[in-house]
Amino acid sequence: MSFLIDSSIMVTSQVLFFGFGWLFFMRKLFKDYEVRQYVVQVIFSVTFAFSCTMFELIIFEILGVLNSSSRYFHWKLNLCVILLILVFMVPFYIGYFVVSNIRLLHRQKLLFACVLWLTFMYFFWKLGDPFPILSPKHGILSIEQLISRVGVIGVTLMALLSGFGAVNCPYTYMSYFLRNVTDADILALERRLLQTMDMIVSKKKRIAVAHRTMFQRGEVHNKPTGFWGMIKSVTTSVSGSENLSLIQQEVDALEELSRQLFLETADLHATKERIEYSKTFQGKYFNFLGYFFSIYCVWKIFMATINIVFDRVGKTDPVTRGIEITVNYLGIQFDVKFWSQHISFILVGIIIVTSIRGLLITLTKFFYAISSSKSSNVIVLLLAQIMGMYFVSSVLLIRMSMPLEYRTIITEVLGELQFNFYHRWFDVIFLVSALSSILFLYLAHKQAPEKHMAL
């Protein structure tokens, strides 16, 4: 009986998450596009719903809500469904939509989609070989095999995003790094841009006039097509068309210049806006936060280095350790069990919410930057795949932040994975990502004022 109640609670919450994913998709991701294929929207929302349910189960674990056996059952069920989606459904649909974009293969869409999926499975399987992920006594299609590989990909993604985010966040928040931009600079650049456009226009006018006179004289403008056409054009080129091709080359160069100028002007406008924003109260608040985050970032890099160098994996989670410190050193006595439960709930809750929100924001930005009307379906499915893998590996890693008694269910359900390996891998990739982001941002920052000064 209680199992039924528990299941109905789970199902209701899943429906809620599904609705949220649906809305997010419609309002934010596909703001500028029309949804032609509802399959994509459904898959995205389903992935989102099942990932959030996993986090919900962790919270229930800490709070002790629902029956323990029904929790275990739902864990297993959830995990199976998510793996099914991430390994079978989403890659297949990605292949299907990629194939439907290519006109040649339109006939046998399904066949080619299956071929693509099989290639994906092959590489996915091979991924497990170089890593000491699990003890070799499990069958081929067990949960552990699949989760271990999904975990590797997801942890890499998490560490990359986390490393870049840790460095980028203080860089964008702090106004120390803002370059000084005046209105005169912007006007000067705009003037250059318009001058370039005028030069392009006048050259194009010459080309158009030349075409028209050639057309009126009855000469047909033959573009050299194919191999023989090119050979012919070497020997029988008209002097007029040579002149034209020279002008055309100049036009191409000028167009490239105009694009550069446009991007630089947009950049200057953006910097000016940021300078104005930093003078407001909110801007000052973020500036202060930026200093705080930079200290945090340095500390994290330091800890990651220490972990790798000394081959250390934290045995106790921060909550228990914090409580130990307060009890032993500060001599404050309080009910350990009660407080550890609540504090770990809050801590884990914060981690979950910020990682979900951060991921959704990053995905949205990424989507706006690279999608077009043709590839929007494929990109959204890729994002759903990334999201699913990210959330699954968050569950793996979150195990570290929880006290021992709550870790058991994750260990039970996920089987005998080498969790320590994942933490080590996360530290390595995080370090690499953070250091290369610092290098990248340093170079970008250095290059910009030089370009600016050269005007």
Added chain:
Amino acid sequence: MAALDRVKVLVLGDSGVGKSLLVHLLCQNQVLGNPSWTVGCSVDVRIHDYKEGTPEEKTYYIELWDVGGSVGSATSVKSTRTVFYNLLNGIILVHDLTNKKSLQNLYRWSLEALNRDVAPTGVLVANGDYDREQFADNQIPLLVIETKLDQIPETKRNEVLTRTAFLAEDFNAEEINLDYTNPRYLAAGSSNAVKLSRFFDKVIEKRYFLRDGNQIPGFSERKRPISMRHAR
């Protein structure tokens, strides 16, 4: 050939609707093989015979300025784009028949170019509810072009085309349906070609013949940063 007079026409629309293809088709009479994203603005020139076939025939340059980006771009990109909206004489609005949102975004595009303030509601208004007064005193000729007609199945075409006819009425503009894979659509003598050259004639008239050669400054007062105004 002596230097000809010129008019400037903007080509606006969402990303990916086919503006670059359109401009290339109008100016080079060929379909562009490998279109790529337009960064900033790309210009092309078409030579047009005003009042062709009559004794007043005169040749003009028509500059087609194809501005890239989307309505939802960052404000920095929008402020940079306004540089191109200077001294314009006509606007061609392009939208994609397979994507309803590109149709709705045309309102915002035209307002951006005509330099009016858009109401910050964020909710796109349905056809017919829109305030026509915004465009009532607009002096700049508009033309609406729809692309990707070939991708709409025959059965749905009527419904889609009636929808777009409303939009053209709202703008008080002509509309043209296009399909790039079929060059017949813009062939000389077809109704589309006639509409196009009528539009260009209207643009030229407004620019050169209605105010005795005085230049119409595009719109009332372009927004300029205050320091610039005082510097003059």
